[in-house]
Amino acid sequence: MRTLNVQLEERSYPIYIESGVLDDAERLNRHIKGKQVVIISNTTVAPLYMERLLGHLDESLKVSRVLLPDGEEHKTLATLEQIFDTALRDNHNRSTSFIALGGGVVGDMAGFAAASYQRGVNFIQIPTTLLAQVDSSVGGKTGVNHPLGKNMIGAFYQPQAVFIDPDVLDSLPAREYAAGLAEVIKYGLICDPAFYQWMHQHRDDFVARKKVVLEEAIERSCAAKARVVAEDEREGGIRAILNLGHTFGHAIEAAQGYGRWLHGEAVAAGMVLAARLSARRGCISDSEVDELVDWLEAMDLPTTPPEDMSVATWTQHMLRDKKVVDGRLRLVLLDAVGNAAIVDDLPRAELEAFLETFCPE
Structure with a gap:
């Protein structure tokens, strides 16, 4: 059993990583409160x-089940009501436990429902996609999308525990698996250059889904996120580095229509854009950008944005991003491979000139 802890004082919680942990009944029931x-x-x-x-x-537990439709396009307030309808219909009280069994969409919505239902109930994450295992199930960000912006409605709400079973990834479609790898490589880029190089050395093992490599990658990704979240739970500062590629990526998702691009696919293209902008500002080399592109393409991930987005479309969505503060866009760029920087002084003209190189004439 690989066990990590997210250190948040009274809100601290464990992350259990082990093949077969989904069958650890004693441990699971220990984290369920009430009946x-x-x-x-x-x-x-x-x-x-x-x-x-x-x-x-x-x-002895009274169990209710909620089956949501699958897909990012269903991550809405209307879908969220299905959870509340079931909990209220079945008379669940404040001691109930909500368990999220699924990928990032399920986890985000279940967490937001748990934060809201009777002003907060117990919440357990059992992520079943690689992206959810290494990213969205850890850290307490919950919420839903709005047609005008991704994850714009939500709350910070930490789970009681996270159960990560790498065995469930055997059933994960290739496209979903690749999307999760984008978030894995992000951790190396932002704060762990040794991990980044290790991923390059094991590229063929990732393609082959070698279990021992995946388990280590999951653990190192969760450990990186746990460290950052413990330092800045509500993204007042350093936690923003976890959003490398996300400002560009969220704009892609919103502009293209939720569900056309998987979140990890949009993040992959977004990370390349962030890397290219970092190189343009003289912070990293073009060869380092090429190395990133090569790795992502080996995993069948997109490395260029959609061809049908104008500069106006880009800026419209990016300036509606949650990382905009008092009208100033904060971008996460790279000072070096393995060291992210939060940039809030990028002139809009510089950003638009950069985006023009990727837009149709």
Whole structure:
């Protein structure tokens, strides 16, 4: 068992990483408070793992199930109401536990529902995608999308525990797997150059989904995120470095329509844009950008943005991003490979000139 801890004083919690941890009934039941449980999953994941999870819950528990439609396009307030409808219909009280069984969309929505239901109930994450395992299940960001912006409605709400079972990745489609790898490589770029080089050395192992390599990558990614979150839980400062590629990526997702690009795909293209802008400012070399592009392309991830986005479309969505403060856009760029920097003094003209190189004439 690889166990990490997110250190947040009274809100601290463990991250359990082990093949088969989904079957650790004793550990799971230890983190359930009260006698009621709401399991939130989706129509893709539930047929694979719902009955298995139910078989490990204490028989004395009253269990309700919520099956959400699958896909980023369903991460909305309207879909969120399905969770509240079920909890209220089945008379769940303030001692209930919400369990998220699924990828990032399920986890974000279940967490937001847990933060809101009767002003906060117990919450457990069981992420079933690589992206959720290394990123969205850790750190307490929850929420839903709005047609005008991604994750613009939500709350910071930490889980009681995170159960990461690498074995569930065996059922993950290739596109979803690759999308998760974008978030893995992000951690190396922003704060761990040794990890970044290790990933390059094991590129073929990632392609082959070698389990021992994946387990180490998950652990090192979660450890990096846990360190940053412990230092800055609510993104008042350094936590913003976790958003490398995300300001560009969120603009892609919103402009293209949620679900057309997977989140990790948009982040991959966004990281390349951030790297190219960093190189343009003289912070990293063009060869380092090429090395990043080469790795991402080996994983079948996009490294260029959509061709149909104008500069006006880019800036419209980027200036609506949560990282805009008092009208000033904060971008996460690279001072060096392995060292991210939060830049809030980039002239708009410089940004627009950079974006023009990727836009149709």
